Every structure is written in C-alpha cells, then in structure tokens.
C-alpha cells in the first residue's frame with residue numbers, strides 16, 4: 001500500500017501545523033475570534049467561561065500551567081480582568097506574555113470604547129468600569145477590529161502562517177459583513193426601543209443596533225441592587241412604559257423578576273459572551289441568539 005505512508009505524511013503535516021501558536025484568552029469571545037483568524041494553525045483556550053461574570057473569575061492554579069505554555073495572551077483590558085488576571089500573568093513566569101511583551105495583546109487598544117472618563121480617573125466605590133465600558137466586543141465592528149489585531153499579532157509570531165491568517169481574516173470580515181446586514185434588518189423594528197439592563201454590559205450592542213439603555217438594576221456597575229434603587233427603577237419603567245429588562249445569565253433573577261411583576265415588563269436573559277449557553281459556540285451565534293431573543297420578545 002502506497003497510500004498509508006502518504007496519508008501518514010499528510011496527517012503529520014497537518015498535525016504539525018496545528019501546533020504553531022498556543023493562545024490563551026481571558027474570555028470565550030476573544031477565543032472565538034482567535035479561532036476565526038487562526039484556523040488550524042493555532043490552539044486556543046479561554047480562562048473564563050462564557051456563563052461566568054468576566055469581572056469576577058476564580059483564578060485557579062490550573063490556569064497557571066496553561067499560561068506558562070502560551071505564546072500569546074489576548075485580553076479585554078480596561079480593568080475587566082483586573083481582579084484575577086494580573087497575578088496569573090505574573091505567576092506564570094512566562095516572559096512571552098508579560099505586559100508589553102510581543103505575546104501580550106490588550107484588545108481594548110484597537111477598538112472603539114464608549115463611556116470613556118473625561119476627567120481624572122477616580123475609581124468610584126464599586127464602579128468596575130473606571131476606564132470606559134469594557135463590554136465593547138458586543139459591537140461587531142469592534143469584533144472586526146479585534147480580529148484584525150489578532151491577524152497582525154499571529155503573523156508576527158508565526159510568519160510562515162501570515163498568508164493563511166490574512167486569508168482567514170478576510171473570510172471572517174466578509175461573513176461578518178453579510179451577517180451584519182441580516183442583523184440590521186432583524187433589529188430594524190426594534191429601533192429606539194428603551195430597555196433596562198441588569199449590568200451595564202450592553203452600550204456597544206445598543207449603540208450599534210439602535211436600542212436605548214435607560215437604566216440599570218445595579219445602582220453602579222459591580223454593586224448589587226439596593227431597595228431604594230430598585231424602587232427608582234420600578235418608577236422609571238412605569239413612567240416610560242419600558243417593556244424589557246435584559247439580564248446577564250450570571251446574575252440572580254430575583255430582583256429583575258420582582259421588578260417585572262410590579263411593572264409588567266419582561267425579563268430576557270441575554271448572553272454577553274460566547275459560551276453563555278452551550279449552543280452559542282462562536283461569535284456569529286452570539287448575535288444570532290441575542291437578536292432572535294429580542295425579536296421574539298418584541299413580537300409577543
């Protein structure tokens with residue numbers, strides 16, 4: 001049989017190609033974008049799971065071993081991971097991924113940031129968004145910018161793969177442009193709709209797709225609901241006749257459900273991240289899922 005050695009050679013080559021760059025990301029959204037651009041040349045894993053609050057992740061020792069072997073670390077930045085990622089980076093003792101090293105990519109440096117502080121930055125008590133809103137990946141235009149930065153970084157770390165990364169980025173860009181047309185059409189009937197959200201996770205999504213976020217169940221980002229703030233939210237929802245309360249999957253639904261009962265608004269569990277539900281496996285499915293949910297809620 002002449003095929004067997006040939007097949008073995010092919011398998012060996014593709015396997016060797018799969019080992020080129022080992023990437024760790026802080027969140028599953030970034031891992032999904034790395035997968036789009038890196039294809040079979042990269043191995044990528046996320047530290048946080050998509051169903052976890054990315055502000056508060058348990059820094060397990062097992063992550064250290066993985067970070068120690070990484071060629072590249074991609075993170076959200078803007079202090080989203082400030083409570084758990086910096087000690088992991090330091091303790092990994094991996095010089096490739098230390099802050100400022102070639103294998104350190106802070107995606108916030110390439111995207112459009114909303115709610116940037118204009119004055120001097122004071123970390124107001126409990127406000128976990130002191131440098132601007134870190135949930136910027138929920139605008140597909142930022143997803144595109146992140147993917148492009150990943151393409152450039154991978155090409156730098158793995159020059160023989162540069163052509164493949166460029167091709168895969170272009171393919172992603174084209175599929176994203178097609179999807180954006182579809183999402184725009186689906187979101188058109190919701191244009192201008194006012195919503196209340198639990199955490200301030202959605203400004204980029206809202207701006208991109210024409211929703212208006214007019215209030216939050218949290219009194220401040222990272223601060224749990226208080227009775228007086230909840231009362232104010234109830235009054236606002238009644239006054240402005242707001243129909244939807246968007247809740248991230250990792251928050252207790254008790255307060256939003258109580259608000260819903262008193263106002264007739266509906267609670268929607270929207271996913272801020274890939275992996276928020278098992279069926280949401282990539283960056284496209286994340287928007288597909290959320291937009292389908294919003295559309296269905298509006299039709300009811």
Ligand SMILES: [Zn+2]
Pocket residue numbers: 055128129134135199200201221
């Ligand atoms: Zn946040």
